[in-house]
Amino acid sequence: MYAERTTGAPYLEMTINRPAADRYGLNVADVQDVIETAIGGKNLTTTIEGRQRFPVRVRYARDFRDNPQQLGEVLVTGSNGAEIPLNEVASTRTTLGPSMIQSENGLLRGAVLLNVRGRDVGGFVEDARRQVAERVQMPAGYYVDWSGQFENQISARKRLELVIPLVLLVIFALLYRTYHSAKEAAHVLLAVPFALTGGVFLVKALGLNFSVAVWVGFIALFGTAVQTGVVMVIYLEEAVARRKALEGRLTREGLHSAVMEGALLRLRPKVMTVATVVAGLLPLLWSTRTGAEFMRPLAAPVLGGMLSSLLHVLIVTPVIFTWLREREIAREEKA
Numbered sequence: 001m002y003a004e005r006t007t008g009a010p011y012l013e014m015t016i017n018r019p020a021a022d023r024y025g026l027n028v029a030d031v032q033d034v035i036e037t038a039i040g041g042k043n044l045t046t047t048i049e050g051r052q053r054f055p056v057r058v059r060y061a062r063d064f065r066d067n068p069q070q071l072g073e074v075l076v077t078g079s080n081g082a083e084i085p086l087n088e089v090a091s092t093r094t095t096l097g098p099s100m101i102q103s104e105n106g107l108l109r110g111a112v113l114l115n116v117r118g119r120d121v122g123g124f125v126e127d128a129r130r131q132v133a134e135r136v137q138m139p140a141g142y143y144v145d146w147s148g149q150f151e152n153q154i155s156a157r158k159r160l161e162l163v164i165p166l167v168l169l170v171i172f173a174l175l176y177r178t179y180h181s182a183k184e185a186a187h188v189l190l191a192v193p194f195a196l197t198g199g200v201f202l203v204k205a206l207g208l209n210f211s212v213a214v215w216v217g218f219i220a221l222f223g224t225a226v227q228t229g230v231v232m233v234i235y236l237e238e239a240v241a242r243r244k245a246l247e248g249r250l251t252r253e254g255l256h257s258a259v260m261e262g263a264l265l266r267l268r269p270k271v272m273t274v275a276t277v278v279a280g281l282l283p284l285l286w287s288t289r290t291g292a293e294f295m296r297p298l299a300a301p302v303l304g305g306m307l308s309s310l311l312h313v314l315i316v317t318p319v320i321f322t323w324l325r326e327r328e329i330a331r332e333e334k335a
Contacts, residue, residue, distance in 0.1 A: 006110040009099035012039075012068060014090050021089040025078045031089055034076045039065050068092045116149075120209035125150045156212040167219055168192065171226050178230070187320050188229040191309055194316065195225035198308025199301030206285070208297050217301035224277075224302070225309040228270060232313045236262040236321050255325050263318045270313055277306045 016031050036042050041059035065071055072087030102109045116124045125146050132144055168189070175185035199221055203214055239262030244250045250258075284292075284299040 001112060001114040003112045004102075004110055005099050007098055008096055011095050011097045012071075012092065013095045014092050016090045024082065024084045024089060025080050026076060026084065026089055030078070031076055031086070034074060034086065035090070038074050039071065068094070120211070121150050121153055153212060160212070160215050164215070164219065167222060171222065175226070175230070183324060184233070187317075187324065188226060188233055190316070190320070191225040191229035191312055192222050194312035195221050195305035195309040197305075199303075199305035201308075202304025203297070203300050206296070206300055208300055211297050213294050213297035214301055217298040218305070220298075221302045221305040225305060225312075228273060228309060228313050229317055232263070232266050232270070232317050233321060235266040236318060238262065239265070240325065250325075250329060252326060252329060255322060255329065259318050259322050259325075263314065267314060270310060274306050274310045278303060 014035055016028055018028065021028065021031055033042075037058060038060045041057040043055045043057050045056045047054050047056055059065070060074070064074075072085060072092060074086040075083040076086055076089060077083050102111070129144075129146065136144075138144065171192075172185055172189055175188050176182060179185055179188075196218065199218055203210065208214060236259055239258040240250065240255065243254045243258035243261075247254055281299040281303045284295045285303070287295065
Protein backbone atom coordinates (compact mmCIF):
# COMPACT_ATOMS: atom_id res chain seq x y z
CA MET A 1 0.00 0.00 0.00
CA TYR A 2 1.10 3.53 -0.72
CA ALA A 3 -0.61 6.67 0.57
CA GLU A 4 -0.08 9.80 -1.45
CA ARG A 5 1.59 12.52 0.57
CA THR A 6 -1.02 15.20 1.22
CA THR A 7 0.92 17.28 3.76
CA GLY A 8 4.40 17.80 5.10
CA ALA A 9 5.84 20.03 2.36
CA PRO A 10 7.63 23.12 3.80
CA TYR A 11 6.24 26.51 2.83
CA LEU A 12 7.78 29.93 3.50
CA GLU A 13 5.00 32.17 4.74
CA MET A 14 5.50 35.96 4.78
CA THR A 15 3.09 38.19 6.68
CA ILE A 16 3.29 41.92 6.07
CA ASN A 17 3.38 44.12 9.19
CA ARG A 18 1.05 46.88 8.11
CA PRO A 19 1.77 49.36 10.95
CA ALA A 20 5.53 49.03 10.38
CA ALA A 21 5.13 49.48 6.63
CA ASP A 22 3.01 52.57 7.18
CA ARG A 23 5.61 53.94 9.57
CA TYR A 24 8.24 53.70 6.81
CA GLY A 25 5.92 55.17 4.20
CA LEU A 26 5.36 51.86 2.40
CA ASN A 27 2.10 50.36 1.18
CA VAL A 28 1.27 46.66 0.95
CA ALA A 29 1.57 46.61 -2.85
CA ASP A 30 5.20 47.80 -2.69
CA VAL A 31 6.16 45.01 -0.30
CA GLN A 32 4.28 42.35 -2.25
CA ASP A 33 5.89 43.47 -5.50
CA VAL A 34 9.37 43.04 -4.00
CA ILE A 35 8.49 39.60 -2.62
CA GLU A 36 7.11 38.50 -6.01
CA THR A 37 10.08 39.82 -7.98
CA ALA A 38 12.80 38.59 -5.64
CA ILE A 39 11.45 35.16 -4.73
CA GLY A 40 8.68 33.94 -7.04
CA GLY A 41 9.79 35.69 -10.19
CA LYS A 42 7.94 38.24 -12.29
CA ASN A 43 7.21 38.11 -16.01
CA LEU A 44 8.63 41.18 -17.70
CA THR A 45 7.98 40.32 -21.33
CA THR A 46 7.60 37.43 -23.80
CA THR A 47 10.07 36.38 -26.47
CA ILE A 48 8.83 34.80 -29.70
CA GLU A 49 10.93 32.15 -31.44
CA GLY A 50 9.14 30.84 -34.50
CA ARG A 51 5.79 29.53 -33.29
CA GLN A 52 6.91 29.22 -29.68
CA ARG A 53 6.56 31.87 -26.99
CA PHE A 54 8.74 31.97 -23.87
CA PRO A 55 8.22 34.30 -20.88
CA VAL A 56 11.16 36.40 -19.72
CA ARG A 57 11.19 36.35 -15.92
CA VAL A 58 13.33 38.19 -13.40
CA ARG A 59 14.14 37.16 -9.82
CA TYR A 60 17.11 36.94 -7.49
CA ALA A 61 19.75 34.31 -8.03
CA ARG A 62 19.43 31.18 -5.88
CA ASP A 63 22.34 32.24 -3.66
CA PHE A 64 20.38 35.33 -2.54
CA ARG A 65 17.06 33.49 -1.82
CA ASP A 66 18.23 30.20 -0.36
CA ASN A 67 17.36 30.88 3.30
CA PRO A 68 14.87 33.08 5.16
CA GLN A 69 17.63 35.16 6.75
CA GLN A 70 18.96 36.30 3.38
CA LEU A 71 15.42 37.02 2.18
CA GLY A 72 14.89 39.24 5.18
CA GLU A 73 17.78 41.43 3.97
CA VAL A 74 16.10 42.21 0.63
CA LEU A 75 15.59 45.95 0.39
CA VAL A 76 12.19 47.56 -0.21
CA THR A 77 12.28 51.09 -1.66
CA GLY A 78 9.75 53.44 -0.11
CA SER A 79 7.96 56.39 -1.66
CA ASN A 80 10.55 58.75 -0.19
CA GLY A 81 13.43 56.78 -1.68
CA ALA A 82 14.45 55.13 1.59
CA GLU A 83 15.46 51.44 1.35
CA ILE A 84 14.07 49.32 4.17
CA PRO A 85 15.04 45.64 4.82
CA LEU A 86 12.17 43.26 4.23
CA ASN A 87 12.40 41.80 7.75
CA GLU A 88 11.50 45.25 9.15
CA VAL A 89 8.09 45.28 7.48
CA ALA A 90 7.28 41.53 7.17
CA SER A 91 7.61 38.47 9.37
CA THR A 92 8.83 35.19 7.89
CA ARG A 93 8.10 31.68 9.17
CA THR A 94 8.15 28.14 7.81
CA THR A 95 4.88 26.16 7.78
CA LEU A 96 3.85 22.71 6.57
CA GLY A 97 1.30 22.34 3.79
CA PRO A 98 0.22 20.02 0.98
CA SER A 99 2.90 18.84 -1.43
CA MET A 100 0.27 18.73 -4.18
CA ILE A 101 -3.38 19.74 -4.24
CA GLN A 102 -5.60 17.26 -6.07
CA SER A 103 -9.34 17.51 -6.60
CA GLU A 104 -12.14 15.48 -8.10
CA ASN A 105 -15.72 16.63 -8.72
CA GLY A 106 -14.89 19.92 -7.07
CA LEU A 107 -13.66 18.27 -3.83
CA LEU A 108 -10.14 17.85 -2.46
CA ARG A 109 -8.88 14.30 -2.80
CA GLY A 110 -6.19 12.17 -1.19
CA ALA A 111 -5.49 8.68 -2.56
CA VAL A 112 -4.30 5.41 -1.03
CA LEU A 113 -2.96 3.06 -3.73
CA LEU A 114 -2.80 -0.73 -3.47
CA ASN A 115 -2.79 -3.90 -5.57
CA VAL A 116 -4.89 -7.00 -4.87
CA ARG A 117 -3.30 -10.41 -5.36
CA GLY A 118 -4.67 -13.90 -4.80
CA ARG A 119 -8.38 -12.99 -4.60
CA ASP A 120 -11.11 -11.15 -6.48
CA VAL A 121 -11.17 -7.37 -6.30
CA GLY A 122 -14.89 -7.18 -5.48
CA GLY A 123 -14.63 -9.48 -2.46
CA PHE A 124 -11.57 -7.64 -1.18
CA VAL A 125 -13.29 -4.26 -1.44
CA GLU A 126 -16.34 -5.52 0.43
CA ASP A 127 -14.15 -6.82 3.28
CA ALA A 128 -12.01 -3.68 3.32
CA ARG A 129 -15.07 -1.43 3.27
CA ARG A 130 -16.48 -3.22 6.31
CA GLN A 131 -13.18 -3.00 8.21
CA VAL A 132 -12.78 0.71 7.43
CA ALA A 133 -16.33 1.42 8.59
CA GLU A 134 -15.70 -0.40 11.89
CA ARG A 135 -12.21 0.91 12.69
CA VAL A 136 -11.86 4.35 11.09
CA GLN A 137 -13.77 7.37 12.33
CA MET A 138 -13.89 9.89 9.50
CA PRO A 139 -13.93 13.60 10.43
CA ALA A 140 -16.91 15.70 9.44
CA GLY A 141 -16.90 16.41 5.71
CA TYR A 142 -14.69 13.41 4.83
CA TYR A 143 -15.79 10.22 3.11
CA VAL A 144 -14.15 7.15 1.56
CA ASP A 145 -14.75 6.04 -2.03
CA TRP A 146 -13.30 3.02 -3.87
CA SER A 147 -12.07 3.59 -7.39
CA GLY A 148 -9.61 2.18 -9.92
CA GLN A 149 -10.04 -1.36 -11.23
CA PHE A 150 -12.93 -2.01 -8.82
CA GLU A 151 -14.87 0.94 -10.20
CA ASN A 152 -14.30 -0.28 -13.76
CA GLN A 153 -15.38 -3.79 -12.76
CA ILE A 154 -18.63 -2.51 -11.25
CA SER A 155 -19.36 -0.56 -14.42
CA ALA A 156 -18.64 -3.61 -16.59
CA ARG A 157 -20.78 -5.85 -14.36
CA LYS A 158 -23.77 -3.53 -14.70
CA ARG A 159 -23.30 -3.60 -18.46
CA LEU A 160 -23.05 -7.40 -18.49
CA GLU A 161 -26.25 -7.67 -16.44
CA LEU A 162 -27.96 -6.23 -19.50
CA VAL A 163 -25.86 -7.90 -22.18
CA ILE A 164 -26.10 -11.54 -21.00
CA PRO A 165 -29.93 -11.68 -20.78
CA LEU A 166 -30.07 -9.87 -24.12
CA VAL A 167 -27.73 -12.47 -25.67
CA LEU A 168 -29.91 -15.33 -24.42
CA LEU A 169 -33.04 -13.57 -25.67
CA VAL A 170 -31.52 -13.07 -29.12
CA ILE A 171 -30.44 -16.73 -29.27
CA PHE A 172 -33.95 -17.86 -28.30
CA ALA A 173 -35.52 -15.56 -30.90
CA LEU A 174 -33.26 -16.93 -33.65
CA LEU A 175 -34.02 -20.51 -32.63
CA TYR A 176 -37.75 -19.80 -32.60
CA ARG A 177 -37.49 -18.23 -36.04
CA THR A 178 -35.67 -21.37 -37.25
CA TYR A 179 -37.97 -24.04 -35.77
CA HIS A 180 -41.24 -22.02 -35.42
CA SER A 181 -41.70 -23.76 -32.08
CA ALA A 182 -41.01 -22.52 -28.56
CA LYS A 183 -40.49 -26.12 -27.38
CA GLU A 184 -37.82 -26.81 -29.99
CA ALA A 185 -36.12 -23.48 -29.24
CA ALA A 186 -36.12 -24.20 -25.50
CA HIS A 187 -34.85 -27.72 -26.20
CA VAL A 188 -31.79 -26.44 -28.06
CA LEU A 189 -31.30 -23.62 -25.55
CA LEU A 190 -30.85 -26.23 -22.80
CA ALA A 191 -27.29 -26.57 -24.07
CA VAL A 192 -26.53 -23.25 -22.34
CA PRO A 193 -26.98 -24.37 -18.67
CA PHE A 194 -25.10 -27.61 -19.36
CA ALA A 195 -22.23 -25.67 -20.91
CA LEU A 196 -22.38 -23.17 -18.05
CA THR A 197 -21.95 -26.01 -15.54
CA GLY A 198 -18.70 -27.23 -17.07
CA GLY A 199 -17.34 -23.72 -17.40
CA VAL A 200 -18.07 -22.89 -13.75
CA PHE A 201 -16.44 -26.10 -12.50
CA LEU A 202 -13.25 -25.50 -14.49
CA VAL A 203 -13.04 -21.85 -13.44
CA LYS A 204 -13.32 -22.86 -9.77
CA ALA A 205 -10.91 -25.78 -10.22
CA LEU A 206 -8.26 -23.42 -11.64
CA GLY A 207 -8.83 -20.95 -8.81
CA LEU A 208 -9.82 -18.10 -11.14
CA ASN A 209 -11.96 -15.21 -10.01
CA PHE A 210 -15.22 -14.38 -11.79
CA SER A 211 -13.94 -11.30 -13.57
CA VAL A 212 -15.21 -9.53 -16.68
CA ALA A 213 -12.96 -11.72 -18.86
CA VAL A 214 -14.63 -14.86 -17.46
CA TRP A 215 -18.11 -13.59 -18.33
CA VAL A 216 -16.96 -12.64 -21.82
CA GLY A 217 -15.75 -16.23 -22.19
CA PHE A 218 -19.18 -17.48 -21.09
CA ILE A 219 -20.88 -15.34 -23.74
CA ALA A 220 -18.65 -16.91 -26.40
CA LEU A 221 -19.40 -20.34 -24.93
CA PHE A 222 -23.18 -19.83 -25.13
CA GLY A 223 -23.08 -19.26 -28.88
CA THR A 224 -20.80 -22.25 -29.53
CA ALA A 225 -22.88 -24.58 -27.35
CA VAL A 226 -26.14 -23.59 -29.03
CA GLN A 227 -24.56 -23.99 -32.46
CA THR A 228 -23.52 -27.58 -31.74
CA GLY A 229 -27.02 -28.30 -30.37
CA VAL A 230 -28.61 -26.95 -33.55
CA VAL A 231 -26.38 -29.17 -35.69
CA MET A 232 -27.31 -32.24 -33.62
CA VAL A 233 -31.03 -31.51 -33.99
CA ILE A 234 -30.56 -31.11 -37.75
CA TYR A 235 -28.91 -34.54 -37.95
CA LEU A 236 -31.73 -36.07 -35.90
CA GLU A 237 -34.46 -34.47 -38.01
CA GLU A 238 -32.82 -35.64 -41.22
CA ALA A 239 -32.60 -39.19 -39.86
CA VAL A 240 -36.28 -39.11 -38.79
CA ALA A 241 -37.30 -37.74 -42.20
CA ARG A 242 -35.43 -40.54 -43.98
CA ARG A 243 -37.06 -43.17 -41.73
CA LYS A 244 -40.50 -41.68 -42.29
CA ALA A 245 -40.00 -41.60 -46.07
CA LEU A 246 -38.80 -45.21 -46.00
CA GLU A 247 -41.63 -46.63 -43.87
CA GLY A 248 -44.40 -44.22 -44.88
CA ARG A 249 -45.25 -43.45 -41.25
CA LEU A 250 -43.23 -42.92 -38.11
CA THR A 251 -43.58 -45.39 -35.24
CA ARG A 252 -41.96 -45.37 -31.84
CA GLU A 253 -39.53 -48.12 -32.87
CA GLY A 254 -38.70 -46.31 -36.07
CA LEU A 255 -38.20 -43.08 -34.14
CA HIS A 256 -35.75 -44.75 -31.75
CA SER A 257 -33.79 -46.26 -34.64
CA ALA A 258 -33.69 -42.92 -36.50
CA VAL A 259 -32.51 -41.03 -33.39
CA MET A 260 -29.79 -43.61 -32.78
CA GLU A 261 -28.66 -43.33 -36.38
CA GLY A 262 -28.59 -39.51 -36.33
CA ALA A 263 -26.75 -39.38 -32.99
CA LEU A 264 -24.09 -41.80 -34.25
CA LEU A 265 -23.59 -39.72 -37.40
CA ARG A 266 -23.03 -36.64 -35.22
CA LEU A 267 -20.65 -38.39 -32.80
CA ARG A 268 -17.46 -38.03 -34.82
CA PRO A 269 -18.00 -34.35 -35.90
CA LYS A 270 -18.86 -33.33 -32.33
CA VAL A 271 -15.83 -35.07 -30.82
CA MET A 272 -13.60 -33.49 -33.49
CA THR A 273 -15.07 -30.04 -32.76
CA VAL A 274 -14.45 -30.36 -29.03
CA ALA A 275 -10.96 -31.77 -29.60
CA THR A 276 -10.11 -28.81 -31.85
CA VAL A 277 -11.35 -26.29 -29.28
CA VAL A 278 -9.48 -28.04 -26.46
CA ALA A 279 -6.25 -28.20 -28.49
CA GLY A 280 -6.54 -24.51 -29.31
CA LEU A 281 -7.29 -23.32 -25.77
CA LEU A 282 -5.00 -25.50 -23.67
CA PRO A 283 -1.87 -23.45 -24.53
CA LEU A 284 -3.67 -20.35 -23.19
CA LEU A 285 -4.21 -22.06 -19.84
CA TRP A 286 -0.51 -22.94 -19.57
CA SER A 287 0.78 -19.58 -20.77
CA THR A 288 2.63 -17.33 -18.32
CA ARG A 289 3.62 -14.59 -20.76
CA THR A 290 2.30 -11.05 -21.00
CA GLY A 291 -1.49 -11.03 -21.24
CA ALA A 292 -1.94 -14.48 -19.66
CA GLU A 293 -3.86 -12.93 -16.74
CA PHE A 294 -6.56 -11.93 -19.24
CA MET A 295 -6.44 -14.88 -21.65
CA ARG A 296 -6.65 -17.66 -19.02
CA PRO A 297 -9.98 -16.40 -17.53
CA LEU A 298 -11.28 -15.98 -21.08
CA ALA A 299 -10.32 -19.49 -22.21
CA ALA A 300 -11.26 -21.48 -19.07
CA PRO A 301 -15.07 -21.21 -19.33
CA VAL A 302 -15.02 -22.03 -23.04
CA LEU A 303 -12.84 -25.09 -22.48
CA GLY A 304 -14.84 -26.44 -19.53
CA GLY A 305 -18.17 -25.65 -21.17
CA MET A 306 -17.29 -27.44 -24.39
CA LEU A 307 -16.48 -30.61 -22.45
CA SER A 308 -19.79 -30.57 -20.55
CA SER A 309 -21.76 -29.62 -23.66
CA LEU A 310 -20.26 -32.69 -25.37
CA LEU A 311 -22.12 -34.93 -22.92
CA HIS A 312 -25.29 -32.88 -23.31
CA VAL A 313 -25.35 -32.89 -27.10
CA LEU A 314 -24.48 -36.57 -27.45
CA ILE A 315 -26.69 -37.93 -24.63
CA VAL A 316 -29.28 -35.44 -23.36
CA THR A 317 -30.26 -33.80 -26.67
CA PRO A 318 -31.26 -37.10 -28.39
CA VAL A 319 -33.27 -38.12 -25.31
CA ILE A 320 -35.23 -34.85 -25.22
CA PHE A 321 -35.68 -34.95 -29.00
CA THR A 322 -37.10 -38.49 -28.72
CA TRP A 323 -39.43 -37.45 -25.90
CA LEU A 324 -40.84 -34.53 -27.94
CA ARG A 325 -41.37 -36.68 -31.04
CA GLU A 326 -43.02 -39.44 -29.01
CA ARG A 327 -45.56 -36.92 -27.76
CA GLU A 328 -46.28 -35.90 -31.36
CA ILE A 329 -46.74 -39.55 -32.32
CA ALA A 330 -49.08 -40.07 -29.37
CA ARG A 331 -51.22 -37.08 -30.45
CA GLU A 332 -51.34 -38.40 -34.02
CA GLU A 333 -52.43 -41.85 -32.81
CA LYS A 334 -55.23 -40.34 -30.68
CA ALA A 335 -56.36 -38.24 -33.60
